Amino acid sequence: MRNLAMIGGGQMGRALASGMIAAKVLPADQITVVDTDPRSVAWWQEHQPQVRAVGSLEDVDGAQVDAWILAVKPHLIAPVAEQLKPIAQGKLVVSIAAGVSLQQLGDYLGHERVVRVMPNTPCLVGAGASGFCVASDVSAEDCQWIEKALGAVGVVVQVQEFQIDAVTGLSGSGPAYICMVIESLADGGVKAGLPRPLAMQLAAQTVMGTAKMVQETGKHPGELKDAVASPGGTTIEAISVLEAGGLRSAMIEAVVASANRSKQLG
Numbered sequence: 001m002r003n004l005a006m007i008g009g010g011q012m013g014r015a016l017a018s019g020m021i022a023a024k025v026l027p028a029d030q031i032t033v034v035d036t037d038p039r040s041v042a043w044w045q046e047h048q049p050q051v052r053a054v055g056s057l058e059d060v061d062g063a064q065v066d067a068w069i070l071a072v073k074p075h076l077i078a079p080v081a082e083q084l085k086p087i088a089q090g091k092l093v094v095s096i097a098a099g100v101s102l103q104q105l106g107d108y109l110g111h112e113r114v115v116r117v118m119p120n121t122p123c124l125v126g127a128g129a130s131g132f133c134v135a136s137d138v139s140a141e142d143c144q145w146i147e148k149a150l151g152a153v154g155v156v157v158q159v160q161e162f163q164i165d166a167v168t169g170l171s172g173s174g175p176a177y178i179c180m181v182i183e184s185l186a187d188g189g190v191k192a193g194l195p196r197p198l199a200m201q202l203a204a205q206t207v208m209g210t211a212k213m214v215q216e217t218g219k220h221p222g223e224l225k226d227a228v229a230s231p232g233g234t235t236i237e238a239i240s241v242l243e244a245g246g247l248r249s250a251m252i253e254a255v256v257a258s259a260n261r262s263k264q265l266g
């Protein structure tokens with residue numbers, strides 16, 4: 001893969017492209033970003049000056065582009081893909097839009113070399129989690145490139161398309177839930193008497209360290225939870241409060257609500 005063009009250079013476009021550049025998947029000067037918002041173009045010029053950032057698709061020579069990434073909001077995929085149709089025939093097109101199916105992408109673009117990805121914002125720091133599925137004309141080589149590109153910015157799994165909504169509900173939207181957890185843990189620390197910056201540092205490190213422990217020990221989270229809770233101790237008091245507040249049920253229903261919304265968007 002030589003040249004990559006990304007349409008939409010907002011939150012997720014920045015996370016993906018900046019992550020890939022940092023991981024040396026592609027040099028910055030082989031990436032073009034098209035964004036209709038001049039403030040976004042200015043962001044790229046300031047933060048990734050080697051990336052070519054332009055305001056219109058007309059400023060891109062489509063013949064020089066090997067792969068396209070569509071990173072606009074879901075409702076803009078249809079008009080953007082239709083604009084792209086004449087210049088991206090036979091080219092690999094990757095969409096990261098929630099809810100937009102491979103069938104829809106194929107219909108808009110008039111070909112089947114399309115990939116649907118659900119990444120997440122931690123790609124920005126090389127700790128993303130992405131799921132992807134592919135249409136019929138995507139080659140094994142294309143899949144390898146997708147795995148290399150997304151693998152450079154985190155964990156990547158290939159799934160069946162019917163699983164993508166669930167991936168969206170869990171890891172796509174998940175960073176928002178975990179940020180709320182971190183924020184509320186820090187609030188608890190402040191309420192219990194800690195200064196805010198110290199509370200935030202301890203909260204983020206506790207979430208990061210616990211996730212690492214789950215991944216590295218391979219132990220069930222229930223076992224790791226039990227190991228913290230001494231009989232008659234402090235933790236079991238807190239667990240009892242969380243159960244009464246419906247933490248588990250709220251998390252389960254949150255993932256399902258996001259997955260359902262992803263289905264609706266399609």
Ligand SMILES: NC(=O)C1=CN([C@@H]2O[C@H](COP(=O)(O)OP(=O)(O)OC[C@H]3O[C@@H](n4cnc5c(N)ncnc54)[C@H](O)[C@@H]3O)[C@@H](O)[C@H]2O)C=CC1
Pocket residue numbers: 007008009010011012013034035036037040071072073074076080096097098118119120121172173
């Ligand atoms: N933010 C997230 O955590 C995740 C977002 N996604 C998906 O990524 C896509 C983008 O989301 P965000 O980056 O959050 O949105 P965003 O609003 O931050 O970025 C979208 C960018 O597209 C630009 N844009 C709008 N119309 C355009 C056009 N016609 N041509 C070129 N650029 C255009 C906007 O100016 C904006 O900079 C969405 O489809 C979303 O479903 C997927 C996974 C996670």
Ligand SMILES: O=C(O)[C@@H]1CCC=N1
Pocket residue numbers: 098168172173
């Ligand atoms: O909220 C959204 O629609 C996007 C998709 C997954 C995460 N953010």
